[in-house]
Amino acid sequence: MIDQLPALPVVITMAAAPLVMCLLRWPWLAWATTTAACWAALAATIALLHHVLDVGTVSYAMGGWEPPFGIEYRIDAANVFVLLIIAGVSALIMPFAKRSVESEIEASKIPFFYCAFLLANCGLLGVTATGDAFNIFVFFEIAAIASYALIAMGKDRRAVMASYQYLVMGTVGTTFLLIGIGFLYIMTGTLNLNDLAHRLPEVSDTNTVRAAFAFLAVGVSLKLALFPLHLWLPNAYTYAPSMVTVFLSATATKVAIYVLLRLFYSVFGIEFSFEELSMNYVLFPLALLGILIPSIVAVFQNNAKRMLAYSSVANVGYIILGISFATTLGVMASMLHIFNHAITKAALFMALGCVVYRAGGTSLERMAGMGQRMPWTMAAFVLAGLSLIGIPLTVGFITKWHLILASLETGLWPIAVFLLGTSLLAVIYIWKVVEAAYFREPLAENANVQEAPLSLLVPTWVLTLLCVVFGVYTPFTVGIAETAAETLMGGFL
Amino acid sequence: MTLIEALTGLAPDLAIYLALTIPLVGTVLIVLTGRWPNLREVVTGLTATGLFLSVLQLLPFVLAGERPEVTLFEFLPGLDFAFRVEPLGMTFALVSSGLWILTSLYAIGYMRGAGEAHHTRFYAYFAIALFSATGIALAQNMFTLFIFYEILTLSTYPLVAHKGHEAARKGARIYVGLLLGTSIGFQLMAILATWWLTGTLDFTEGGIMEGQVGHGVGAVLLVLYMYGIGKAALMPFHRWLPEAMVAPTPVSALLHAVAVVKAGVFTVLKVSIYLFGLDYMQALVTTDLIMYIAAFTLLGASIVALQKDNLKARLAYSTVSQLSYIVLGAMLVNQYAAVGGGMHIVMHAFGKITLFFCAGAIYVASKKTEVSQLDGLGRKMPFTMFAFFLGALCVIGVPPLGGLWSKFHLVMGSFEAQHAMMAGVFMLSTLLNIAYLLPPVTRAFLRPLPEGESPGFREAPAFCVVPLSLTALGGVAMFFLASPLREMLEGMFIY
Numbered sequence: 010m011i012d013q014l015p016a017l018p019v020v021i022t023m024a025a026a027p028l029v030m031c032l033l034r035w036p037w038l039a040w041a042t043t044t045a046a047c048w049a050a051l052a053a054t055i056a057l058l059h060h061v062l063d064v065g066t067v068s069y070a071m072g073g074w075e076p077p078f079g080i081e082y083r084i085d086a087a088n089v090f091v092l093l094i095i096a097g098v099s100a101l102i103m104p105f106a107k108r109s110v111e112s113e114i115e116a117s118k119i120p121f122f123y124c125a126f127l128l129a130n131c132g133l134l135g136v137t138a139t140g141d142a143f144n145i146f147v148f149f150e151i152a153a154i155a156s157y158a159l160i161a162m163g164k165d166r167r168a169v170m171a172s173y174q175y176l177v178m179g180t181v182g183t184t185f186l187l188i189g190i191g192f193l194y195i196m197t198g199t200l201n202l203n204d205l206a207h208r209l210p211e212v213s214d215t216n217t218v219r220a221a222f223a224f225l226a227v228g229v230s231l232k233l234a235l236f237p238l239h240l241w242l243p244n245a246y247t248y249a250p251s252m253v254t255v256f257l258s259a260t261a262t263k264v265a266i267y268v269l270l271r272l273f274y275s276v277f278g279i280e281f282s283f284e285e286l287s288m289n290y291v292l293f294p295l296a297l298l299g300i301l302i303p304s305i306v307a308v309f310q311n312n313a314k315r316m317l318a319y320s321s322v323a324n325v326g327y328i329i330l331g332i333s334f335a336t337t338l339g340v341m342a343s344m345l346h347i348f349n350h351a352i353t354k355a356a357l358f359m360a361l362g363c364v365v366y367r368a369g370g371t372s373l374e375r376m377a378g379m380g381q382r383m384p385w386t387m388a389a390f391v392l393a394g395l396s397l398i399g400i401p402l403t404v405g406f407i408t409k410w411h412l413i414l415a416s417l418e419t420g421l422w423p424i425a426v427f428l429l430g431t432s433l434l435a436v437i438y439i440w441k442v443v444e445a446a447y448f449r450e451p452l453a454e455n456a457n458v459q460e461a462p463l464s465l466l467v468p469t470w471v472l473t474l475l476c477v478v479f480g481v482y483t484p485f486t487v488g489i490a491e492t493a494a495e496t497l498m499g500g501f502l
Numbered sequence: 503m504t505l506i507e508a509l510t511g512l513a514p515d516l517a518i519y520l521a522l523t524i525p526l527v528g529t530v531l532i533v534l535t536g537r538w539p540n541l542r543e544v545v546t547g548l549t550a551t552g553l554f555l556s557v558l559q560l561l562p563f564v565l566a567g568e569r570p571e572v573t574l575f576e577f578l579p580g581l582d583f584a585f586r587v588e589p590l591g592m593t594f595a596l597v598s599s600g601l602w603i604l605t606s607l608y609a610i611g612y613m614r615g616a617g618e619a620h621h622t623r624f625y626a627y628f629a630i631a632l633f634s635a636t637g638i639a640l641a642q643n644m645f646t647l648f649i650f651y652e653i654l655t656l657s658t659y660p661l662v663a664h665k666g667h668e669a670a671r672k673g674a675r676i677y678v679g680l681l682l683g684t685s686i687g688f689q690l691m692a693i694l695a696t697w698w699l700t701g702t703l704d705f706t707e708g709g710i711m712e713g714q715v716g717h718g719v720g721a722v723l724l725v726l727y728m729y730g731i732g733k734a735a736l737m738p739f740h741r742w743l744p745e746a747m748v749a750p751t752p753v754s755a756l757l758h759a760v761a762v763v764k765a766g767v768f769t770v771l772k773v774s775i776y777l778f779g780l781d782y783m784q785a786l787v788t789t790d791l792i793m794y795i796a797a798f799t800l801l802g803a804s805i806v807a808l809q810k811d812n813l814k815a816r817l818a819y820s821t822v823s824q825l826s827y828i829v830l831g832a833m834l835v836n837q838y839a840a841v842g843g844g845m846h847i848v849m850h851a852f853g854k855i856t857l858f859f860c861a862g863a864i865y866v867a868s869k870k871t872e873v874s875q876l877d878g879l880g881r882k883m884p885f886t887m888f889a890f891f892l893g894a895l896c897v898i899g900v901p902p903l904g905g906l907w908s909k910f911h912l913v914m915g916s917f918e919a920q921h922a923m924m925a926g927v928f929m930l931s932t933l934l935n936i937a938y939l940l941p942p943v944t945r946a947f948l949r950p951l952p953e954g955e956s957p958g959f960r961e962a963p964a965f966c967v968v969p970l971s972l973t974a975l976g977g978v979a980m981f982f983l984a985s986p987l988r989e990m991l992e993g994m995f996i997y
Contacts, residue, residue: 399686400656401649410578410694417698425694429687436682440675448663448671483578 014060015069015082017053018096019138021046022131029124036119040110043123044103047096047130054089054096061089062489066496068140076140077201083140087493090344091137091267094351098259098472099130102359105468106252109362113164113250122162126256129155133264142190142200142276145268146183149232152264153179156257160249171244178231178241185228192221206276213281222286225272233265235329236299239322246318251362254314258321259355263347266328270340273332274497283335292333297427299326304434313371313442314361317354320397320435324350327412330424334415341487341494342411348486349396349404349479356393356472360386363461363469368451376442378451382458385466387446389473394439396476399432403480407487514570517559518585518640521595524552525633529626536622543610546625550602553632557595564592565990571642581703583649586642588705589993590775590844594768595639597851598761602632604969608859609752611965615866618750624664628753630657635761638768644693644703644777647769648685651733654765655681658757662749673745680742681732689730692723696777705772707994709779720778721788727773728792733766734829735822736792737799744818751862754814759821759854764847767828771843774832775994783835793833797927800826804934811872813861816938817854823931824850824897830924831912837995839915844991845984846908849896852977853905856893857939859970860886863962876942878951882960885967887946889974894939896977899932904980907988 025046032039061067061084069082084092106126114122132152136145157179161172194200196217197208212218227238234242242262246254273282282288300323307319324346331343361371363386368375380387396403409428416424451458460466479486512520528549535542563570564587573584587595609628613621634657637650655678663674697703700714711720728736735743746758757763774783783789800823807819824846831843863886864870864879880887892903899905909928916924951957961967980987 395656400652401645407578413691413694414698417694425691426687429691432686433683436679436686440678444671444675448666481577481583482575484576487578 011056011060012069014053014057015067015084015138016071018050018057018092019131019135021050021053022127022134026124026127026131029120029127033120036111036116039120039123040103040107043106043127046127047100047103050130050134051096051100054092057084058089058093061086062492077199077204080144081140081201081203082138083203084138085493085496086489087270087344087497088137088267090348090489090493091264092134094263094348095130095133095137095260098351098355099126099256101468101471102252102255102355105255105359105362105465108462108464109252109366110250112366113252114162118162122159122250125155125158126253128152129159129256133260136264137267140202142193142202142205144200146186146190149183149186152261153183153232156253156261159253159257160245163248163250163253165248167244168248171241171248175241175245178238182228182231185224185231189221189224189228192217192224196221202271202276206278209277209281213277213285219286222277222282226269226288226291229265229269229272233262233269234322234325236295236303236322236326239299239303239325242322243315243318246321247312247315251358251365255355255358255362258317258358259351262321262325263351266325266332266343266347270332270343270497274340279335279498289333289335292329296326296330296333297424299323299329300427300431304431304438307438308434308441310438311373313364313373313376314358316438316442317357317361320438321354323431324354327408327428331412331415334419336415336418337494337498338411338418339415340497341490342408342415344490344493345411345486346408348490349408349476352472352475352479353393353396353403353405356469356476357390357397359465359469359472360390360393363465366465367458367461368455373441373445374452375455376445377449378446378455379458380443380447382451382455383460386461386469389466389469390446391439391443393473393476394443396480398435398439401480402477404476404486405480407480407483411487512556512559514560514563514568514587515572517556518570518572518587520556521553521560521599521636521640522585522633524549524556525629525636528552529629529633532625532629533622539621542622542625543606546606546609546629547603549629550599550606550632553636554596554599554603557592557599557636560587560592561596563587564589564993567993567996573642577645580701581645581697582643583646584642585637585640585646586705587640589990590768590771591639591641593844593987593991594764594847595636597848598632598635598639598756598764601756601760601851601855601973604972605752605756605855607965608755608862608969611963611967612752612862612866613750615963615966616750616862618664620664623660624750627657627660628756631661631757631761635765638765641705643705644696644773647772648689648693651685651689651765651769652682654733654762655685658746658753658762661753661757662746664749664753670748673748676745677742680739684730684732684739687730688726689732692726692730695719695723695726703777705776707776709775709777709782711778712782717785717787720782721786724778724783724786724788724792727777728770728829731766731769731773733762734770735763735766735799735825736795736829737802737822740799740803740822743822744815747814747818751814751858751865754818755855755858755862758818759858760851763821763825764851767825767843768847770829771832771840774835775840780835780837780840789833789835793830793921793924796826796830796833797924799823800830800927800931801934804931804938808934808938811874813864813871813873813876813942814858816873817857817861820897820935820938821854823934824854827908827912827928827931830927831915834912834915834919834921834924836915836918837992838911838918840994841988841991842908842911842915844994845911845987848987849904849908849977849980852973852980853893853896853903856889856970856973856977857897859966859973860890860893863966863970866966867960867962873942873945876945877949878946878955878957880943880946881951881957883946883962884959885961885971887943889970890946891943892974892977894943896980897939898935902981903977904984905977906981907984911988
């Protein structure tokens, strides 16, 4: 059993998807099957996590075909951490999804919806688990196509347009990835990441490899919404159904960032990426601009969901900044933020999902007065908001602490100042929502709004409390992030 | 001491745990009993008393020269979430928790008398604020202190915005913006840099910087700390304090004359004495700079206070000025002035809380808010106005009130530091204090009532008058208790 663990999360979700399609007549059963699959995947991931922390890197030959010829699943501290985020968030949103999806999606489409969700989930898990370059591309496409469908199911008609935008940008991204992978294959004759890492140094001084690197970097940057390639993200997050926004914001960009880390640090190696090609000079300014500009844009948004979408772009900037330092501490801060931002943003978008469920929208006018009408929902929003700002005792602070220490370590004092300054922008946009919710009178049509039902509230609070728990009890996340950073910095051994 | 001995007997670590849990449990109980106002107010009173008694348990240990210590957990490697009781923190914790008992009585009279709404929310956040003040007082390292500092800011936001109207929201926005902004922008930066350079954030006798941090970097850090501690209200980051006056008066009295603002100057003293160390600070170029800024704030705020007709605004600017006494005391970098600063935390607390209590009582009884409206009020509210007189004398520093001793030490400290000019600043400020604090008293007692007002006796409710009389008498008592207080504070330098 334990030998099969690396494949299980992907296999479970993939096998459940067609099963859900067969349950067209019983939306309730479709939901139950999806929930069971997500929780089973989470259980497998947790077992895998324990296993990897015990014995170190695990290699799994898919179908018994030995690497480098067959597809290898290679799990180490770095990707098991990301797997945990994906499986954990998808399991936690399933109880939330039931009523939220019923209120936002037509009954006849619900099984399709869950099928697409499982495929997206499976795709993201696959990208993370696999140790094969072409497999990364395939799973990226599975996840992307499923997400286009998920986003397009949003109630607002603009969702279709948002999905189309994402489709265009996403396809460009994955195509670039494919070209890059193709170039690498031409030069080395292998697709296995580990094998690539060993064979690339011999041929690294060729324009083909450099072109491959460029294609891969741009392709992945599109997927992870690196400023200024983020234009698909705000619309997609704003108009997607609530549950999809929660899921995508917590996982989709994070997985792409993981791929970037894997390619830059493990496959091409730190010397090639950062010394020969000086990627730090590319990533560093983009990260700074990506933190500053979207944060400012977020301040001027009138829709809380859109505001948080821009904040997501800014937070991608924080993660990329840590990566651009090319130090263990920097990568560790980035790994931490991948986890911390995932749970923080998921909690925030879930709270907004509760508001959508009751008040019908997340524009600041609609959120007015919700502090009294939906006290528990808004309390969760405020707590998770504090984590987004980075107040002590929340996970946001743990990230900031390490990121600033990383910048001090590299001697970049002004960056430390910059990071503290930009977190004040987060204070401003979170406070705009707080003021609307607590100090304005609700719209007439929302005067009788009640607190969200427990099935929405409990998952929201579980994630919110996780923001506090991991903000106080740090050894778990900091420990894994440290091991992950060391693994990534060490390259493939 | 017999009273203290009779009440003690708890192990010190248990007392620390109690001091931190009682306000939290109190918060929960206040929310649960929200439907029965009388019960809720009893819970508040009991919580305050319980907190005070558990802090009091620690006093004999500190007086005996012990430093009780408790570590809750390790936050990050080498960085603990821990508490350690030393003289300065002991003083601050005693003052804030002791005055909370009186404030909770006063709040009953004020909140009902003035017809305020949302009482449960008010008492609940009040308890959280006192929880954080206790945490600040007992923190073992700068990181723990910072956490409670932020909780204090956030928990007082709903109190400042309490009335919910446009002015209250605007005031609260400035309040939270300035306090969060300075603490995240400057203080956190300074803390991170200190951690990076010295590898520790523990409050250590004699400081941690010597030999670890160069004097140039240290000078920058000092400025970052002093402006990062926004609650100390150094100009130009003092605006939040006058803005916070839109809050109901019990908040202005306990939080914006004692717990919150004293948490600021307490942190200033703590950082100066235990992080920088007085010897190290003497070598920094910016110490004098901050000293002059504090002197400027001290005089500038007094002059602004002179021009304010609104009584609470006048008291607020007076507080800004008095806080700079303590910052200035820390910047004089000698034991005399530092002890004087510590004493001033106590003396000013008694004086200023009395003045705010009186301002609130006047509002409850007569709806008057401006100084110019106070003519002849002494005949209608003799107790309140006499207490106001005593409170004013305490802030000015006239015997037989405690304010004399802290000013005495601060002035002696300026001579010892060979900054005789600062002694002049203190004296000039005393004159200004007289000029803006005594007119309300002279108007009330010496001028006739305006036309058409009946001269009958009309005091505020007893729940208002009794606490304010007690704090006024407390100011007198501190005149006689100054010597043991001083002895305890001098323990900061015995190691």
